Structure formats: C-alpha cells, structure tokens
Amino acid sequence: MPRHFLHTGDWTRAELERLIEAAFRFKRGEDLSQPLLGRAIALVFFNPSLRTRASMQLAVQQLGGYPIVLEPGSSSWTIEFRDGAVMDADKTEHVAEFVGVLARYCSGIGVRVFPQLRSWREERTDPIINAFARQSKVPIINLESAMHHPCQAMADMMTIREKLGAGRKRVALVWAWHPKPLPMAVPNSFALAAVQMGHELTIAHPPGYELDDDLVRDLAMLAHDAGTRVNVTHEIEEAFDGSEVIYAKSWGSRLFYGSPEEELEMRAPYRQRWIVDEEKMRRTGGAIFMHCLPIRRNVEATDGVLNSPASVVIDEAENRLHIQKAILARLFGGAGS
Numbered sequence: 119m120p121r122h123f124l125h126t127g128d129w130t131r132a133e134l135e136r137l138i139e140a141a142f143r144f145k146r147g148e149d150l151s152q153p154l155l156g157r158a159i160a161l162v163f164f165n166p167s168l169r170t171r172a173s174m175q176l177a178v179q180q181l182g183g184y185p186i187v188l189e190p191g192s193s194s195w196t197i198e199f200r201d202g203a204v205m206d207a208d209k210t211e212h213v214a215e216f217v218g219v220l221a222r223y224c225s226g227i228g229v230r231v232f233p234q235l236r237s238w239r240e241e242r243t244d245p246i247i248n249a250f251a252r253q254s255k256v257p258i259i260n261l262e263s264a265m266h267h268p269c270q271a272m273a274d275m276m277t278i279r280e281k282l283g284a285g286r287k288r289v290a291l292v293w294a295w296h297p298k299p300l301p302m303a304v305p306n307s308f309a310l311a312a313v314q315m316g317h318e319l320t321i322a323h324p325p326g327y328e329l330d331d332d333l334v335r336d337l338a339m340l341a342h343d344a345g346t347r348v349n350v351t352h353e354i355e356e357a358f359d360g361s362e363v364i365y366a367k368s369w370g371s372r373l374f375y376g377s378p379e380e381e382l383e384m385r386a387p388y389r390q391r392w393i394v395d396e397e398k399m400r401r402t403g404g405a406i407f408m409h410c411l412p413i414r415r416n417v418e419a420t421d422g423v424l425n426s427p428a429s430v431v432i433d434e435a436e437n438r439l440h441i442q443k444a445i446l447a448r449l450f451g452g453a454g455s
C-alpha cells in the first residue's frame with residue numbers, strides 16, 4: 119500500500135515538523151527542485167474550490183509535474199463507491215475503475231469530497247476518501263473530505279510558526295454562526311494538528327456542536343503525550359482571554375445531519391454572540407486572527423477584524439501553496455523527503 123496523506127494523525131510530529139521546515143524552504147525560494155518532473159498528478163474535485171484547486175495546480179507545476187483536474191458529475195462521469203453495488207441507477211463508473219485508470223496516467227491522486235451531511239453515522243467514518251485510499255496503488259492526498267482537511271491544517275500550523283515563532287502557543291478554535299450547516303473537516307483537522315504540534319487548545323462552541331467523540335478522545339490522548347491540554351467551553355469570550363491565535367470556523371451539528379431546517383432553528387439564537395469582532399479580539403492582548411476561507415464578512419467575523427493587522431488569512435492561504443509543495447515532495451521523492 120502506498121503512503122497516503124489522509125489526515126495528520128497518520129504522521130508523526132517529527133514528520134509534520136519536517137514538512138513545515140521544507141515548506142519554509144520553498145517559500146524563501148531556497149528549494150527549486152522539481153521532484154515531479156515528467157509526472158502527472160490528478161486533482162479530483164467533487165465540490166467547489168478556490169484556494170485548494172489553484173494552489174495544488176500551481177504546486178504540481180512548480181515541482182515540474184502536470185496537474186490533471188477532474189470534476190466527477192459535471193465534466194467527468196459520476197462515481198459509485200459502494201463495494202458490491204448493483205449499478206443500475208445514476209452512477210456511471212465505479213471508484214475501482216476510476217482509480218485503476220488514473221493510476222496508469224498519474225503518480226498520485228488528490229481528492230476533494232465534502233460530506234452530504236445526511237448520515238452522521240456513515241459520514242463520520244470518512245467513507246469516500248477511504249474508498250479511494252483502499253482502491254489506489256498510488257498515493258491519495260486528501261484535499262478536504264467529510265472529516266479532514268490536512269493540507270489546510272498544515273498551512274495553519276506553518277502560519278502559526280511564521281507569525282509567532284516556534285514552541286507552544288495558546289490557540290483557540292472558535293465556532294461561528296453561519297447561515298448554512300458546514301462540514302467539520304476544518305475544525306477536526308485544525309484541532310488534531312494543533313495538539314500534535316504541542317499547542318494548548320481551547321475549543322469554544324455552543325452546546326450541541328461537539329466534535330466527534332473518537333476525535334475528542336484522540337485529542338485528549340495526543341495532548342497528554344505532548345504535555346499540553348485541550349479545554350472545551352460553551353462561552354465564546356472564554357476562548358479569547360489570553361489566547362495568541364483565534365481560529366474561527368462554523369460547522370454543523372452532528373445531531374441534525376439529515377435535517378438542516380431543524381439545525382438552522384437550533385443555531386438561530388447564536389447569531390448575535392458567536393461572531394469574532396474587535397471587542398472580543400481586544401480580550402486577547404494581540405492574538406492573530408485565522409480562518410481557512412471562504413469567510414462570510416460581518417457574519418463569521420467583522421470587517422473590523424478582517425481588515426485589521428491581526429488578520430493573517432491571506433498569508434494563511436498563501437501558505438497552502440508552500441506546504442502542499444512540501445507534502446508532494448515528501449510523497450513523491452526528492453526534496454523535503
């Protein structure tokens with residue numbers, strides 16, 4: 119089985135640290151190697167993207183490779199994932215043939231596939247990215263699945279290092295109100311990578327927005343191993359007191375997968391309070407503000423915060439390019455491996 123990049127939990131802290139160091143070498147222009155020379159990487163997008171798509175295409179190209187972007191269900195065929203499925207409905211080809219064929223053309227396959235937000239029990243197991251990983255003889259890179267967004271989380275860890283230096287930081291993952299229930303991939307991966315890197319993590323969310331139980335258990339174990347801790351609070355202000363990093367993100371409640379209307383009703387009371395504004399940022403004494411983007415201005419965070427020097431969201435997005443070059447170089451040989 120090839121080594122995939124599905125979530126950071128499969129990689130050691132030392133390996134993650136080396137990825138960040140390699141990413142800084144790319145960023146500083148010190149590493150101009152082309153480990154992908156003459157090779158193709160498929161980038162499979164089931165969902166929209168700005169940053170991931172543009173930065174992965176560029177990353178592959180800057181390493182000498184050729185990116186092939188595919189969009190199943192729009193410009194390429196619809197795909198069936200279930201083993202043993204009788205394919206007499208709408209799906210045109212099976213993931214077995216899809217990855218079998220692509221592996222003859224490409225050295226690796228990046229996949230973006232959001233959850234349907236229909237069945238928590240099923241989607242919490244990340245079935246689609248895992249089906250790709252099971253079927254594939256070439257490395258699979260997770261470009262955001264139902265449960266993880268490791269490229270984002272690694273760009274986030276790089277950005278924290280870049281802005282605040284090495285060592286343990288007090289970081290807060292803050293739930294924000296949003297007009298739609300969104301996936302949990304970004305908060306899961308941020309929390310996981312943050313404790314793996316030894317940061318002290320506070321997670322603030324309203325009741326009912328708990329992250330996955332297994333993930334929370336893993337966070338506690340990893341925090342213990344790293345000599346740090348994870349605090350969970352239902353008070354948004356508590357996340358700001360003394361924090362050095364405010365990481366805002368909205369996510370849907372797992373209690374209401376399959377019933378978005380009820381979910382929206384449950385979150386309605388949180389609209390006024392669960393927003394990052396300048397008043398809350400003042401409680402931190404100089405924290406940086408982070409968000410994976412896209413962000414809804416004056417809903418998740420105010421213009422005042424996003425336009426202030428505290429906001430590092432554009433640097434964070436730039437760092438996607440550099441860390442993904444490090445990840446590609448690590449998976450496909452050459453520099454950074």
Ligand SMILES: CC(=O)N[C@@H](CCCN)C(=O)O
Nearest residue numbers: 262300301303304410411412
């Ligand atoms: C607005 C939206 O759909 N956000 C998606 C993508 C975030 C970054 N790739 C999410 O919350 O997972």
Ligand SMILES: NC(=O)OP(=O)(O)O
Nearest residue numbers: 167168169170410411
């Ligand atoms: N942050 C992020 O993954 O952005 P896109 O959804 O635009 O790729």
